[in-house]
Amino acid sequence: MIEWLHPGFIYIFGALLIPFLKGKWQKAYLLLLPILAFIDLQYMSTGVFWRIPFLDYELVFGRVDKLSLVFAYIFVIASFCMTIYALHVNRSGEHVAAFLYVGSTLGVVFSGDLFTLSIFCEIMAIASMFLIGFRGTKAAYQAGLRYIMVHLLAGACLLGGIIMYVQATGSIAFNVIGLNNFGSYFILTGFLINAAVPPLHAWLADAYPEATITGAVFLTAFTTKSAIYVLIRGFPGVEILIWLGAIMAVYGVIFAVLENDIRRLLAYHIISQVGYMVCGVGIGTMMALDGAAAHAFCHILYKALLFMGAGAIIEVTGRSKFTELGGLYKYMPITFWLYMIGAFSISGFPLFNGFVSKTMIVESAAVVHMPIIWLLLEGASIGTFLHTGLKVPYLAWFSRKEPACEAREPPKNMLVAMGITAFLCTLLGVYPQILYRMLPYPVEYAPYAAGHVIGMSQLLLFTFVGFWLLRGMLHGTPTITLDTDWFYRIGTKKFIWFCQKPLMTFANSVNNGVMKIASSFVWFSRNPTAATNIMVNSVAFVVLRPFNPVYKRYAQNIDELKKTYPGEPVQRVAVGTGVLLTLVFLAFYLTIYLIYA
Amino acid sequence: MGKMEMKHLFWILYVCLFVSVVVEVLIHLSPHFHSHAAFVWQEIPGFSAVYGFVGCILIIVVSKTLGHHWLQKEEDYYEKH
Numbered sequence: 001m002i003e004w005l006h007p008g009f010i011y012i013f014g015a016l017l018i019p020f021l022k023g024k025w026q027k028a029y030l031l032l033l034p035i036l037a038f039i040d041l042q043y044m045s046t047g048v049f050w051r052i053p054f055l056d057y058e059l060v061f062g063r064v065d066k067l068s069l070v071f072a073y074i075f076v077i078a079s080f081c082m083t084i085y086a087l088h089v090n091r092s093g094e095h096v097a098a099f100l101y102v103g104s105t106l107g108v109v110f111s112g113d114l115f116t117l118s119i120f121c122e123i124m125a126i127a128s129m130f131l132i133g134f135r136g137t138k139a140a141y142q143a144g145l146r147y148i149m150v151h152l153l154a155g156a157c158l159l160g161g162i163i164m165y166v167q168a169t170g171s172i173a174f175n176v177i178g179l180n181n182f183g184s185y186f187i188l189t190g191f192l193i194n195a196a197v198p199p200l201h202a203w204l205a206d207a208y209p210e211a212t213i214t215g216a217v218f219l220t221a222f223t224t225k226s227a228i229y230v231l232i233r234g235f236p237g238v239e240i241l242i243w244l245g246a247i248m249a250v251y252g253v254i255f256a257v258l259e260n261d262i263r264r265l266l267a268y269h270i271i272s273q274v275g276y277m278v279c280g281v282g283i284g285t286m287m288a289l290d291g292a293a294a295h296a297f298c299h300i301l302y303k304a305l306l307f308m309g310a311g312a313i314i315e316v317t318g319r320s321k322f323t324e325l326g327g328l329y330k331y332m333p334i335t336f337w338l339y340m341i342g343a344f345s346i347s348g349f350p351l352f353n354g355f356v357s358k359t360m361i362v363e364s365a366a367v368v369h370m371p372i373i374w375l376l377l378e379g380a381s382i383g384t385f386l387h388t389g390l391k392v393p394y395l396a397w398f399s400r401k402e403p404a405c406e407a408r409e410p411p412k413n414m415l416v417a418m419g420i421t422a423f424l425c426t427l428l429g430v431y432p433q434i435l436y437r438m439l440p441y442p443v444e445y446a447p448y449a450a451g452h453v454i455g456m457s458q459l460l461l462f463t464f465v466g467f468w469l470l471r472g473m474l475h476g477t478p479t480i481t482l483d484t485d486w487f488y489r490i491g492t493k494k495f496i497w498f499c500q501k502p503l504m505t506f507a508n509s510v511n512n513g514v515m516k517i518a519s520s521f522v523w524f525s526r527n528p529t530a531a532t533n534i535m536v537n538s539v540a541f542v543v544l545r546p547f548n549p550v551y552k553r554y555a556q557n558i559d560e561l562k563k564t565y566p567g568e569p570v571q572r573v574a575v576g577t578g579v580l581l582t583l584v585f586l587a588f589y590l591t592i593y594l595i596y597a
Numbered sequence: 598m599g600k601m602e603m604k605h606l607f608w609i610l611y612v613c614l615f616v617s618v619v620v621e622v623l624i625h626l627s628p629h630f631h632s633h634a635a636f637v638w639q640e641i642p643g644f645s646a647v648y649g650f651v652g653c654i655l656i657i658v659v660s661k662t663l664g665h666h667w668l669q670k671e672e673d674y675y676e677k678h
Contacts, residue, residue, distance in 0.1 A: 257660035258669055366635035374636065378645075382652040450624060451633060457617045458645035459652075464610065466653030473657055479669040489675055 004049035004062050006110060007037040007072060008120075011079075011103030018099065019092040027087050030095060034080035037106075041072055048112060057172045060112025067293065067440040071109045071229045074297045075102060077424070078221045078304055085308055085417035086214035097130035098218045105222040109229055113172045114162045114187075117230070121158060121194070125151035128223060131215030132207050140210040146485070147207035150200075154193035161186025177234040188235060194227035195278060196271050197244050198251050202485035204271060205255070209263035209320070213311040216263060220270060220307050221300045228277045228296050232440075237284025245279025246376040248272065253383030255483065260321050260476040262310045262392060266303070269346065269388055272380055273299050279377065280361040283368055286441035291360030294435055298353040298428060302345035305421040306388060309339030312410035312418070313396060319405065322476030326400035331407035334415060336397045341422040343393065345429065347385035348456055353428035355456060356435065356447040363445070363452075381456075382463045389460075390467045391474050399475075527566035529573075534561045618643050 014033040021029050046069070049062030079102045086098065104127060107120030125148060132144035164183025166172050177184045189200075196204040208219050235241065252272025259265040273295070280292030312335045313328065314320050329336055345352040348359065358381065365373045409415060428435050432447055467474070524531045541554040622642045624630055638644045671677075 253656060254660040254663070255668075257657060258664040369635055371636050375648075378648065379652045379656070382649055383656045386653055386656060449633075451639075454617055454621045454624070455639075455645040457613070458621070458643065459649035461610065461614050461617060462646045462649035463653040465614070466650045466657070470654060470657050473661055477669065478672055479664075480672050480674060481664060482668045482670060482674075490678055493678070 004044070004047075004064075005040050006050065006061055006106070007040045007076065008103040008106030008110065010037045010040060011099045011106065015096045015099035015103065018095050026092070026095075030083050030087065030099075031080070033099065034076055034083055037076045038080070041069070041076060044069070054115070057115070058113065059116050060173075061107070061116060062110050063112030063174075064110065065440070066438070067229070067233060068109050070293055070297060070438045070440065071225070072106055073438065074300050075105055075109065075222065075225075078300045079218075081301075081417050081421045081424075082214070082217050082221070082304060084420065085217055085311075085414050087413040088411045089212075089214055091134065094131065094134050094212060094215060097127050097134070098215065100127035101131065101218060101222060105226045108226045112174055114166070114174050115172055117174055118155065118158050118162055121190075121226075122155050124223060124226070125155060128219055131219055132211040134215060135210060135212045137210070140212075143207045143210040146488070147203050149488075150193065150203040154190045157186045157193065158190030161188075161190060174234065176236065179235070179238055188238070191227045191230050191234075192244070195224050195231065195274055197248055197274075197278060198271070199484045201248070201251075201271050202483045205264055205267045205483060206485050208267040208270075209261050213315050217304050217307045217311060220266075220303045224270060224274050225296045225300055228274065228281070228292060231278065231281045232289055232292055236281055236289055238282060241278050241282030242370070242373060243282070245275045245277070245282055246373045246380075247275070248278060249275030249380035250376050250383070251275070253380050253387070255481060256383065256387045257391075257474070258479075258481040260323055260479060262313065262320050262322065262325070262396060263307065265387055265392060266306050266310055269306075269384060270299075270303060272384060273303065273346065275380065276358060276361050276377060279373065280364065283361075283364050283370075283373075285364055285368060287367065287443045287445060288361060288364035290436075290439040290441050290443045290445075291357060291364055293439055294357035294360055295354075297435060297438075298345065298357040298425070301421055301425050301428070302342045302352075302354060305342030305418060305425060306339065306346065308414065308418045308421065309335055309342060310392075312414055313407075315410050315414070316407045317405050321478070322395040323478050325396045325404050327398065327403035328407050329397040330403050332397070332409055334409055335418070336393065338415070338418040338422045340389075340393060341425055343385075343389040345425040347389045347460055348381055349460060350448070350453045350456060351426065351429045353425045353432075353435075355429060355452075356432035359447055359452050359456065360445055378459065382459060385460045385463050386467055390464060394471065395474070395476060530561065530565055530567055534558060534565065537561065614646075618646055 010033055014029075014036075018026060018029065044064055046064045046066070047062075048060060049064065050060065052059045052061065079098075082098070083095075086095065089095065101124060104120045104123035108117060108124065111117040111120060129144050129148045129151075132140055132147055134140075161183045162172075165177070165181060165187060166183075168181040168183060177187060179185060179188065193200045193203075204224070208216050211219055231241070249272050252268040252270070252275060256265045256268040256272070259268060277292040277295050277299070280288040280295065282288075310320075312332070313325065316332070317325070317328070319325055341352065345354040348354040362374060362377045362381075365377060436443070436445070537554050537558045541558060544554065625640075625642050632640055634640050
């Protein structure tokens, strides 16, 4: 009997069989793997499993506690819904990449030491890159390349940090890391990149909207939320995260206003929502950490649902820009209502799952009495509803009297996936105890206190009033928005230009200068006395030039000397001159010797 | 959605707007009311409504201004530069 089976390995090794199965068998097999993983989780008890000695250390593949379980559950459940959404895709490679991605994320969640953690992070980055590249467009290829470059940088930060950390502490165990030594700053930076914390966030809004329709749904869940898991475990109560998180929540909202691409707008809202979680980790009280875990749980569901809705539009219309969409309600009412459940959830409407988790983080900011943080987080809620709940549906499904293009409901499997996800969003909203029981710390929190419900309802309803007044300003414009990726997209181009033009010009001039000096030495050494003669004559020529009659003689002399140069290899001088020179040098040496000896 | 449906939805919305503020005022007036407020402004009935409205307008105006004067560029910006 096996003591413990790693659910991540079900995905990773299961993925290897996918290309060999065809048609219905492949579809059935794809659904079977998440179900197996779910059953595996059901029978799992807490503890530490799969310790493997490695050099002088011990690798731990299976550290199971409440925190890792709550993340593992949501990753498995989400992957099941997403797999249904992707069932109509025939390209096996895409499924393999997705399953490797999910499997490695579970590897991160259960890893009990830093080496295992960093290895699974690398697999995650590479597998997810394929989900972008499979789109097949030039833009997707380039975005995928930028994506992997950023994540390799994150991986390098992480590995470098881990090595320094292990040097300093002598242990590779992955527990609370904190900010105690230099290495831990690097580890934190690695995961701040993965969590898309500004200014290290641009990869997310750059790459996700270019991914395949089904791949993007997978991407929304795993990278950023596994980073949140690591932050909860490794960096609880690190104060800078409070501010980074709150700023991040508002940052995403502000950029979302400007977006014309439906999935890019939603991608900015991932950044915004992850901001709440980062902030919760920074606050670091039990309630805040629970809130961060709960919000990650809920966020994965509703964000997947939103991306599924946006993906459905792109699938049937081939369009993703607001300027080219509108009036689709006539053709896609079911997609619209399912999308709206996701929109109500992310906005935190009472009875939907965002409400039961987001308010936990906001409330914990109130408990530790941080007024500015509280206002920023509430303000981000306004923006969230404004875009995902109002702007997107208005511009995509309404806003035009006649539909912008032909459309229909998406394939059945997509609708079923959206239906299940929407059901889970509402279930958790109506009956949050299911979620609260899974959370790592025991916390008494009543989301449906009258104050919360009324406050949130007022906030969101009056957001609608503001939206309706200014809806004319929210129409999409055919533009793109500059973000911090400008620094590496334009910055690298400028850097290469700098290398090719000014730097190369400088290098060439240095090179030419050195070569000139070298060649003049060569010229001189061919016949030093004749060369000296020429030089002396040249100087005399210049000096005597004002005294007209004499200088011509020098000019002739120089011309002659140059013509015959190098001439006789050595110009003979009288023996006496040689002896004299020797004596002079000896005297010079003697003087130096007498002075310093 | 038909025009009638839209009208109904808007009526529901108006009612919700009204009810949410009135209920809060009533709760604040009730003799059993104990404030759990962590911040001063949570004591003011209707604060969330005002914050929601003002916040919404601020977000739109601030980010549109930022975008218009600085961040928004033509779609082939990265190919051109």
